[in-house]
Amino acid sequence: MGSNRRSKNNPLFIVIDGGDGCGKDTQAKLVARYYLNKGMKVRVRSHPSVDNPFGRHAKSALKEGGKKGHLKAGFFYAIDVIRSLVKYYRHNNNEVIIFSRYLLGVCYLPSPIVNFGYNFFNWVLPTSRYFFYLDVTPEVARERISKRGEKEEMFETLSRLNKMRRKMQSVTKRKSWFQIDGNGSPSKVWLQIRQILVRLDTETIRGF
Numbered sequence: 105m106g107s108n109r110r111s112k113n114n115p116l117f118i119v120i121d122g123g124d125g126c127g128k129d130t131q132a133k134l135v136a137r138y139y140l141n142k143g144m145k146v147r148v149r150s151h152p153s154v155d156n157p158f159g160r161h162a163k164s165a166l167k168e169g170g171k172k173g174h175l176k177a178g179f180f181y182a183i184d185v186i187r188s189l190v191k192y193y194r195h196n197n198n199e200v201i202i203f204s205r206y207l208l209g210v211c212y213l214p215s216p217i218v219n220f221g222y223n224f225f226n227w228v229l230p231t232s233r234y235f236f237y238l239d240v241t242p243e244v245a246r247e248r249i250s251k252r253g254e255k256e257e258m259f260e261t262l263s264r265l266n267k268m269r270r271k272m273q274s275v276t277k278r279k280s281w282f283q284i285d286g287n288g289s290p291s292k293v294w295l296q297i298r299q300i301l302v303r304l305d306t307e308t309i310r311g312f
Contacts, residue, residue: 117231120204218274235280240287284297
């Protein structure tokens with residue numbers, strides 16, 4: 105665990121991550137369709153999840169606000185992700201596991217401990233070469249969020265979206281992430297991701 109080299113016994117592990125309003129779930133579905141069309145078994149997990157109490161507690165905490173809600177959101181989010189790994193990360197090299205939001209959930213944590221949290225989870229949890237960070241401006245993210253018609257979460261104001269973006273940029277620029285411009289239409293974002301997938305898949309096949 106923690107290695108970014110895929111072995112023959114592990115699934116193809118893909119992460120689509122980024123801040124609120126970046127289009128993670130949309131792109132995760134497009135990635136899933138891409139591999140389903142190749143005849144592969146695909147599983148998609150979106151975090152925080154709604155099918156277990158940890159994910160639901162994380163979602164609820166995101167609407168609370170304040171320091172307490174801040175810490176609760178990070179805590180329950182981490183448990184939700186670990187639950188998904190334990191339950192769905194299979195040793196099957198013909199399976200594709202797609203996580204919408206994964207390690208960048210540590211950016212929910214206060215700034216002084218974000219790097220520590222990221223380095224710790226990056227060390228103990230599975231990683232791969234297929235990590236995509238969707239970067240969007242706070243203004244674009246806010247416009248997309250406003251169209252959902254849902255109650256605003258604590259990180260969805262312009263100032264907090266900007267702060268979260270800075271945290272995520274800081275982490276991903278120093279790590280093995282593909283930086284994707286998420287400000288365009290879903291089709292334009294998907295084109296960027298698809299080009300990388302084609303290249304990575306070709307390199308993976310050559311490696312075995």
